[in-house]
Amino acid sequence: MSKNDKPIVILNYKTYLESSGDKALSLAKDLESAYDETGIPMIASPQAIDITKIKDETSIPVYAQHIDPIKPGGNTGSNLLESFLANGIDGTLLNHSEKRMKLADIESLVTKAKESNLKTCVCSNNVATSEAIATLSPTYVAVEPPELIGTGIPVSKAEPEIITGTVDKVKNINKNVKVLCGAGISTGEDMKAAIELGAEGVLLASGIIKAKNPKEALLDLVSKI
Amino acid sequence: MSKNDKPIVILNYKTYLESSGDKALSLAKDLESAYDETGIPMIASPQAIDITKIKDETSIPVYAQHIDPIKPGGNTGSNLLESFLANGIDGTLLNHSEKRMKLADIESLVTKAKESNLKTCVCSNNVATSEAIATLSPTYVAVEPPELIGTGIPVSKAEPEIITGTVDKVKNINKNVKVLCGAGISTGEDMKAAIELGAEGVLLASGIIKAKNPKEALLDLVSKI
Amino acid sequence: MSKNDKPIVILNYKTYLESSGDKALSLAKDLESAYDETGIPMIASPQAIDITKIKDETSIPVYAQHIDPIKPGGNTGSNLLESFLANGIDGTLLNHSEKRMKLADIESLVTKAKESNLKTCVCSNNVATSEAIATLSPTYVAVEPPELIGTGIPVSKAEPEIITGTVDKVKNINKNVKVLCGAGISTGEDMKAAIELGAEGVLLASGIIKAKNPKEALLDLVSKI
Amino acid sequence: MSKNDKPIVILNYKTYLESSGDKALSLAKDLESAYDETGIPMIASPQAIDITKIKDETSIPVYAQHIDPIKPGGNTGSNLLESFLANGIDGTLLNHSEKRMKLADIESLVTKAKESNLKTCVCSNNVATSEAIATLSPTYVAVEPPELIGTGIPVSKAEPEIITGTVDKVKNINKNVKVLCGAGISTGEDMKAAIELGAEGVLLASGIIKAKNPKEALLDLVSKI
Numbered sequence: 001m002s003k004n005d006k007p008i009v010i011l012n013y014k015t016y017l018e019s020s021g022d023k024a025l026s027l028a029k030d031l032e033s034a035y036d037e038t039g040i041p042m043i044a045s046p047q048a049i050d051i052t053k054i055k056d057e058t059s060i061p062v063y064a065q066h067i068d069p070i071k072p073g074g075n076t077g078s079n080l081l082e083s084f085l086a087n088g089i090d091g092t093l094l095n096h097s098e099k100r101m102k103l104a105d106i107e108s109l110v111t112k113a114k115e116s117n118l119k120t121c122v123c124s125n126n127v128a129t130s131e132a133i134a135t136l137s138p139t140y141v142a143v144e145p146p147e148l149i150g151t152g153i154p155v156s157k158a159e160p161e162i163i164t165g166t167v168d169k170v171k172n173i174n175k176n177v178k179v180l181c182g183a184g185i186s187t188g189e190d191m192k193a194a195i196e197l198g199a200e201g202v203l204l205a206s207g208i209i210k211a212k213n214p215k216e217a218l219l220d221l222v223s224k225i
Numbered sequence: 226m227s228k229n230d231k232p233i234v235i236l237n238y239k240t241y242l243e244s245s246g247d248k249a250l251s252l253a254k255d256l257e258s259a260y261d262e263t264g265i266p267m268i269a270s271p272q273a274i275d276i277t278k279i280k281d282e283t284s285i286p287v288y289a290q291h292i293d294p295i296k297p298g299g300n301t302g303s304n305l306l307e308s309f310l311a312n313g314i315d316g317t318l319l320n321h322s323e324k325r326m327k328l329a330d331i332e333s334l335v336t337k338a339k340e341s342n343l344k345t346c347v348c349s350n351n352v353a354t355s356e357a358i359a360t361l362s363p364t365y366v367a368v369e370p371p372e373l374i375g376t377g378i379p380v381s382k383a384e385p386e387i388i389t390g391t392v393d394k395v396k397n398i399n400k401n402v403k404v405l406c407g408a409g410i411s412t413g414e415d416m417k418a419a420i421e422l423g424a425e426g427v428l429l430a431s432g433i434i435k436a437k438n439p440k441e442a443l444l445d446l447v448s449k450i
Numbered sequence: 451m452s453k454n455d456k457p458i459v460i461l462n463y464k465t466y467l468e469s470s471g472d473k474a475l476s477l478a479k480d481l482e483s484a485y486d487e488t489g490i491p492m493i494a495s496p497q498a499i500d501i502t503k504i505k506d507e508t509s510i511p512v513y514a515q516h517i518d519p520i521k522p523g524g525n526t527g528s529n530l531l532e533s534f535l536a537n538g539i540d541g542t543l544l545n546h547s548e549k550r551m552k553l554a555d556i557e558s559l560v561t562k563a564k565e566s567n568l569k570t571c572v573c574s575n576n577v578a579t580s581e582a583i584a585t586l587s588p589t590y591v592a593v594e595p596p597e598l599i600g601t602g603i604p605v606s607k608a609e610p611e612i613i614t615g616t617v618d619k620v621k622n623i624n625k626n627v628k629v630l631c632g633a634g635i636s637t638g639e640d641m642k643a644a645i646e647l648g649a650e651g652v653l654l655a656s657g658i659i660k661a662k663n664p665k666e667a668l669l670d671l672v673s674k675i
Numbered sequence: 676m677s678k679n680d681k682p683i684v685i686l687n688y689k690t691y692l693e694s695s696g697d698k699a700l701s702l703a704k705d706l707e708s709a710y711d712e713t714g715i716p717m718i719a720s721p722q723a724i725d726i727t728k729i730k731d732e733t734s735i736p737v738y739a740q741h742i743d744p745i746k747p748g749g750n751t752g753s754n755l756l757e758s759f760l761a762n763g764i765d766g767t768l769l770n771h772s773e774k775r776m777k778l779a780d781i782e783s784l785v786t787k788a789k790e791s792n793l794k795t796c797v798c799s800n801n802v803a804t805s806e807a808i809a810t811l812s813p814t815y816v817a818v819e820p821p822e823l824i825g826t827g828i829p830v831s832k833a834e835p836e837i838i839t840g841t842v843d844k845v846k847n848i849n850k851n852v853k854v855l856c857g858a859g860i861s862t863g864e865d866m867k868a869a870i871e872l873g874a875e876g877v878l879l880a881s882g883i884i885k886a887k888n889p890k891e892a893l894l895d896l897v898s899k900i
Contacts, residue, residue: 015300021311047308048273066302074375074430075240077291077324083272086246099302100777103770103807104800111803125779128786132778132807135848150299173810205299325552328545328582329575336578350554353561357553357582360623398585465750471761497758498723516752524825524880525690527741527774533722536696549752600749655749 006040007191007225008201009218010063010121010142010180011208012093013046019209024050025057027214032058034218040225041201042218045093048079052087061090063121067113069105081112091119091139093203097146103132110136121180121203127165134173141170142203144182150206154184156193167198186217192224231265232416232450233426234443235288235346235367235405236433237318238271244434249275250282255440257283265447266426270318273304277312286315288346292338294330306337316344316364318428322371328357335361346405346428352390359398366395367428369407375431379409381418392423411442417449456490457641457675458651459668460513460571460592460630461658462543463496469659474500475507477664482508484668490675492668495543498529502537511540513571517563519555531562541569541589543653547596553582560586571630571653577615584623591620592653594632600656604634606643617648636667642674681715682866682900683876684893685738685796685817685855686883687768688721694884699725700732702889707733709893715900717893720768723754727762736765738796742788744780756787766794766814768878772821778807785811796855796878802840809848816845817878819857825881829859831868842873861892867899 011031013019019027024046031042044054045063054062068078084092094109095101101109106122113120120138124130130141143166148155155162167179178201181194186207194202202221211217236256238244244252249271256267269279270288279287293303309317319334320326326334331347338345345363349355355366368391373380380387392404403426406419411432419427429446436442461481463469469477474496481492494504495513504512518528534542544559545551551559556572563570570588574580580591593616598605605612617629628651631644636657644652654671661667686706688694694702699721706717719729720738729737743753759767769784770776776784781797788795795813799805805816818841823830830837842854853876856869861882869877879896886892 012301015295015297015303015305015308017297017307020297020305020308047303047305049276049304049308049312051274052277070240072240072242072245075323076237076318076321078240078272079274080240080245080272082242083240083245083274087274093301095778096301097779098300100779102775103778103781103804104772104775106778107801107804107807126782128811129778129782132782132810135807135810136803320553322554325554327550328553328556328579329547329550331553332576332579332582351557353586354553354557357557357585360582360585361578462751465745465747465753465755465758467747467757470747470755470758497753497755499726499754499758499762501724502727520690522690522692522695525773526687526768526771528690528722529724530690530695530722532692533690533695533699533724537724543751546751548750 007195007199008041008043009222010043010045010201010203012065012096012203012205013044013050013209014098014205015047016206016209020047020050025053027209028054028058028060030215030218032060034215034222035060037219038222040222043091051089055088063119064089064092065096066094066099067092067109069101069108081109081116085116085118089118091121094120094122096123097125097144097149106133107136110138123182123203124166127162127169130166131169131173134170134177137174137177140178140180140201141166142180142182144203148183151184152186152207154186154190154193155181156185156190156197158184160197163194163197163199186221188220188222188224191221195225232420232424233266233268234447235268235270235426235428237290237321237428237430238269238434239323239430240272241431241434245272245275250278252434252439253279253283253285255443257285259440259443259447260285262444263447267443268316276314280313288344289314289317290321291319291324292317292334294326294333306334306341310341310343314343316346319345319347321348322350322369322374331358332361335363348407348428349391352387352394355391356394356398359395359402362399362402365403365405365426366391367405367407369428373408376409377411377432379415379418380406381410381415381422383409385422388419388422388424411446413445413447413449416446420450457645457649458491458493459672460493460495460651460653462515462546462653462655463494463659464548464655465497466656466659470497470500475503477659478504478508478510480665480668482510484665484672485510487669488672490672493541501539505538513569514539514542515546516544516549517542517559519551519558531559531566535566535568539568541571544570544572546573547575547594547599556583557586560588573632573653574616577612577619580616581619581623584620584627587624587627590628590630590651591616592630592632594653598633601634602636602657604640604643605631606635606640606647608634610647613644613647613649636671638670638672638674641671645675682870682874683716683718684897685718685720685876685878687740687771687878687880688719688725688884689773689880690722691881691884695722695725700728702884703729703733703735705890705893707735709890709897710735712894713897715897718766726764730763738794739764739767740771741769741774742767742784744776744783756784756791760791760793764793766796769795769797771798772800772819772824781808782811785813798857798878799841802837802844805841806844806848809845809852812849812852815853815855815876816841817855817857819878823858826859827861827882829861829865829868830856831860831865831872833859835872838869838872838874861896863895863897863899866896870900
């Protein structure tokens with residue numbers, strides 16, 4: 001990984017109270033200031049309702065947590081790609097383990113996102129689904145064994161072969177697709193281990209969101225790379 | 226219906242391009258100005274991402290289109306009641322025909338909304354489900370035969386017995402629950418007919434959203450009551 | 451409860467290995483023989499694939515575990531009411547906590563089942579949803595607090611007020627709707643307690659299915675009433 | 676395609692009245708007798724409730740229309756792989772356009788089916804999803820543009836490049852995965868065209884099921900290959 005090709009950090013806000021409303025914004029400011037200090041790209045992925053205030057008051061990239069596989073029209077209660085675009089979104093998570101999607105919907109949204117210059121980070125649960133997703137050429141595949149999500153046990157330690165296997169399979173299908181490591185990453189050691197196994201960034205959540213001092217936790221996270 | 230008890234108008238923005246992004250806000254301003262001119266309460270129900278700008282720049286009540294049956298925590302891509310509250314929401318639609326909910330989820334959300342002083346407008350598809358919903362004591366039951374939604378054919382004309390039947394059954398269960406009329410309402414005649422059949426307001430969408438001049442369409446809508 | 455109005459027992463087979471394939475049939479024979487010995491009506495609710503062999507080789511009533519809200523046509527992988535009818539089914543569970551349904555779908559299936567002379571046992575999770583379901587006039591409402599399902603803790607002991615509250619509310623809406631008690635019932639004591647609280651039967655599962663000797667467990671279950 | 680490698684015919688019964696109950700069996704006998712006369716493998720894919728009678732009274736292979744991504748246990752109303760196995764099933768459709776599945780569930784079911792020696796026919800909607808599915812190594816990928824399903828317009832005529840594109844991409848990933856052609860196939864001409872484009876069989880439904888004489892329709896279907 002060259003200097004021009006820094007690992008990235010995506011923070012999935014999920015629906016924690018610690019990452020909702022005013023706290024969604026203050027977390028985004030922590031991400032912005034961690035980026036300013038380290039140069040490591042930091043991306044916020046808040047709930048839909050919290051997106052516009054972050055776009056208004058910070059300059060960090062913002063990803064949706066999910067976009068619904070719909071067209072403009074009668075879809076009460078759904079989240080439309082075009083509305084995210086109209087509000088300046090930069091990308092989206094897709095197929096998170098807490099919002100698994102049908103294969104046909106992943107494909108149509110990755111395609112539509114590309115046409116709209118949105119980045120896509122498609123989550124996977126193992127090597128086999130990572131390979132399947134790679135054929136769709138998203139920006140990122142984030143591999144997260146569901147059994148480790150929220151446990152604090154880093155996949156880089158518990159199941160390193162899932163990361164190396166995913167990197168192998170994904171790059172074999174399309175070397176432009178980047179692999180992120182999710183599930184249990186929260187410290188500088190975890191992130192360093194993930195990068196050494198071939199990951200090009202991390203997708204994380206509660207480890208930062210629930211930290212006493214999220215900004216310090218972010219600085220620690222990227223301190224060893 | 227006494228002067229103190231004016232019928233209400235809820236505008237469901239759905240996911241039309243004409244009601245997303247900047248247009249979500251301009252539509253809210255039309256609602257606000259129609260309220261200022263007529264005194265008829267007007268409520269906006271935009272997509273989640275468009276809520277905060279409307280709360281910031283207008284004084285009309287804003288309802289979510291849907292809230293997910295979740296607790297704070299790991300629910301990537303979902304919409305949390307507490308986050309809507311933190312952003313100043315006033316109420317929510319639930320169980321719209323385009324987002325039908327499980328009975329147990331309707332019940333838990335109506336209960337949770339009441340505890341949070343949020344209004345609830347629960348949609349139903351016929352007299353029988355209206356009666357079932359009335360037992361849960363939401364603020365409003367909005368009856369909308371799905372076959373008429375988006376057709377421009379007002380239920381007050383096509384199936385008036387659905388409105389009168391709903392009013393009878395709902396009031397028999399709980400006379401404090403108000404009945405709204407949905408599906409196909411767009412003109413002053415439609416709304417007048419709905420009120421005469423016992424409805425205490427209307428839930429509408431494309432008839433206003435797709436009008437050339439939404440504010441004029443709103444003024445026409447309430448011109449006969 | 452008069453002699454003519456005996457409590458009933460519905461055995462939900464769920465998808466246990468102990469209640470699939472050949473074991474589905476042998477369990478049905480246990481139900482049949484427990485009925486022959488006690489006169490207490492016993493109903494089997496097996497997986498769809500196991501229904502026909504039970505209809506062919508026993509005379510006990512058989513309920514589906516779920517029916518999909520569809521019409522005949524292109525619905526690959528769904529379970530059609532008309533197909534259950536064509537195979538001689540007697541009734542169906544609906545809205546089990548493991549297969550919660552949308553309110554509009556419960557209503558349409560209860561209505562369609564009645565037109566087809568099928569019994570319906572609609573599950574509920576608390577007093578409020580039991581009351582809502584009662585307005586739809588199913589044959590049975592089976593109240594099962596989800597937190598007790600599969601625990602072996604009988605609702606009649608842990609939360610008796612859920613049974614008495616359900617009986618009150620349901621009978622107030624429609625006195626012909628019978629209330630069953632689910633969740634944690636497995637012994638004669640449990641069933642006796644449920645009946646004394648006003649239940650007119652029980653819906654059970656693992657307590658019988660996983661018993662070393664299901665027939666003896668059934669005889670014990672009804673031994674105190 | 677060598678003589679040893681005959682194209683196959685899978686008949687998806689869906690939930691038509693014409694393919695339910697007794698008619699499910701008579702259709703299976705038509706398939707059996709068409710196989711006897713032509714040597715072209717014919718597979719029935721009936722509703723779950725109709726499977727055992729076909730296994731009992733014919734010798735043709737039977738596929739489920741769908742299997743739920745569950746383990747044995749508390750899954751009321753679901754269809755368990757182990758129960759299908761206990762009843763002698765030979766394979767299963769997965770991810771049909773009328774029952775689209777989450778990617779992670781397709782992967783886990785294809786894997787579990789292989790371990791159980793069940794064949795898998797995974798449906799796809801276009802070239803891109805066919806390629807993604809091929810990485811999972813199912814027995815068959817059946818490509819069916821959803822817009823053509825049930826129209827009577829054969830994909831081999833309307834969009835031949837979907838078949839040739841799918842064959843190219845699938846074989847490039849794994850040459851052992853066979854490509855079937857779905858959507859609109861009903862005549863001998865359609866099937867011949869599909870085979871010439873590289874398909875190794877067809878997945879069909881209403882064209883045969885709704886034919887006046889299904890057996891003749893089957894004989895016509897395979898008459899040109």
